[in-house]
Amino acid sequence: MNLDAVDKVFPHIISCGPEFDSIPLPPDDALQEYWRDCIKEAALHAAITRFYAVLAGKHGLRKTASMNPGSGPADTWPIQQQKELFSIFGDVEAAIGVKLTDSFLMVPNKTISGIVFATESDFVTCSLCPRDVCRNRRAPYDREKADSYRIG
Secondary structure, eight states: OTTTTOSOEEEEEEESOGGGGGSOOOTTOHHHHHHHHHHHHHHHHHHHHHHHHHHHHHHOOOSEEEEOTTSSSTTTSOGGGHHHHHHTTSOHHHHHSOEEOTTSOEESSSEEEEEEEEOSSOOOGGGGOOOSOOTTOOSOOOHHHHHHTTOO
16 A cells, blocks of 8 residues: 555665674673663664665655564564565675564564655554553554555
């Protein structure tokens, strides 16, 4: 439905990078682990911001939306399709140090994958997801919209 009138999609895998996880920390130091995680999140945010700036500059994209495997309800874009998305890029681990686990999660943990596309709508996958507790929620749940996508 979102991609019906879309000419191009921009698949991506964006990560904080594996380097942060290789920094040795004292064992059982939860505070240092927490701070490392915060720094990884900031690095991911900076990489995402740069990715969108490059898309805007190179392709003239003004308004975009994104979709990510495993984001929102399971039937929106099943997380198992990470494997197909990763296959577009070849050896992702050798290229950027991101590994896809057997359960389709990504390592390092501060990594995202998906597609970006130009749109005039205000689509946000979060609006299709009924989960109340999500610290990354970017839009409220919209039952009417979810029903129009045939999502429970």
